[in-house]
Amino acid sequence: MDKTTHVGGTDDFNVVFIGAGNIMFGSDEGPWNHSFRFEHKLGLRLKVVAIVDPAVERANAVLKKKRDSFVVSAYQNTRVFKTLDDFVKNMTPKERPRAFVVGSPPMFRGTLQPGRDIEIQIMKHFPGVAMFIEKPAATGPKSEIEQAFNIARRISDSNSICSVGYMLRYLKAVQKMKQIIEENGLVVMATIARYAAAYEAITKPDWWDKSKSAGPIIEQGTHFCDLSRYFGGEVDISSVTAHSLEWDEEAGHLSKLRIDESKIAPENRIPRVTAATWKYDSGAVGSLTHVATLQGRNYSCELEVHADGYCLKLVNPYVQPVLHVRKPGDDYEQTFTFPDDDPFFSEISNWIDIIEDIEEDPEAAQILSTYEDACRTYEFTWAIREASERSRATTLATRRPATSVVEEVLAEEENEA
Secondary structure: OOOOOOOOOOOOEEEEEEOOOHHHHOEOOEOOOHHHHHHHHHHHHEEEEEEEOOOHHHHHHHHHHHHOOOOHHHHOOOEEEOOHHHHHHHOOHHHOOOEEEEOOOHHHOOOOOOOOOHHHHHHHHOOOOEEEEOOOOOOOOHHHHHHHHHHHHHHHHHOOOEEEOOHHHHOHHHHHHHHHHHHOOOOEEEEEEEEEEEHHHOOOHHHHEHHHHOOHHHHOOHHHHHHHHHHHOOEOHHHOEEEEEOOOOHHHOOOOOOOOHHHOOHHHEOOOEEEEEEEEOOOOEEEEEEEEEEOOOOOEEEEEEEEOOEEEEEEOOOOOOEEEEEOOOOOOOEEEEOOOOOHHHHHHHHHHHHHOOOOOOOOOOOOOOOHHHHHHHHHHHHHHHHHHHHHHHHHHHHHHHHHHHHHHHHHHHHHHO
16 A cells, blocks of 8 residues: 555545444554545545534544645644534535445444435435445344335446445456456355454444344354355345354353443343355355454464366455465465555545546455445345244244243152152
8 A cells, every 4th residue: 555656636535434444543442544545545635524423523533644744734733523514514615525434333323214324315415426335234123124225226326436345256366266266267156154243352242242233144254144145146035055163052141241241131241153155146156254253463364266177275364364276286285475565445446446437457446345236145135044043943932832841740740759
């Protein structure tokens, strides 16, 4: 990113940030920080005309830090608003945005419900304006999935340049995998994904509450579900099966929880492990195991893609991606490393290049995750969660009759005594 040339031109590039949280301004938990990438991509052209967030104090706090730094020119005239309507009512012609970056919590987007329909509101007030929207598309109940697809259709009809933040698709390692598959005419036979989260570092109570985050598959494992689809193709949703290890089972105890889980209703506590399998429309098979078992800070994540004679294994994609490739005629793996790769920057850079209609390198400027594509991943993650909950319900149903029989026998023995 430090070797990138700023987008040319002298005109201001007005942006509105929806949300002033970690994804937008960074945190100690991970490498995300959209504002940082915008500053490097646009340089002095960047003008953040507004930050929209009901948590005004938080927004003003991050704004003060920016104004005390070398990027002050992007933020010196930024105004903070509680709602998008407030911004629209107070906006001057000079402040009209070229783009919106939506980084508010997913529970507040991806639906047609008032207060949870930020995409619809943006398109209403700013038809055709470019949008960058964080993943997942939403975290509402399953019954609202069709509303997300409705929004996808509206975005497509509006001709808005819209990108969704599935940044792992932009990894050089992932694109190398795609290149190998395409150049060798391979047909993917299986995808095997493993995602191990460092739960000790997850201190946000909402993440542990399914009624707010929708659970770890939908909120976190979504990246690996998306990558699995990226390589395997569309999923046969009816084929999805899954099992989970829950908080109240013998093997489900976590010793270093940093939140008070007793404050979360038992039915809303998240599973410790989810293991899922499915079929792709092509006939290929996919699997995902998501675990919240690691302590410390570092996650451990891998994705294998198998084809005839080939195994492509992506390791540690979030921090320092490594790609291991085994080819026909060779029992040993070839290893590729990709130092200084920043997929967060790449997804922002590609999106802005398309907005600016830069054609110097048309191959580079591609949006790799549309809103409709993101909705399909969202639907897929819900299918996994539902399958695991059905499995748990079946297990509990079979346990109860057995328990009842034992209790009845004990009661009879006591009466006879």
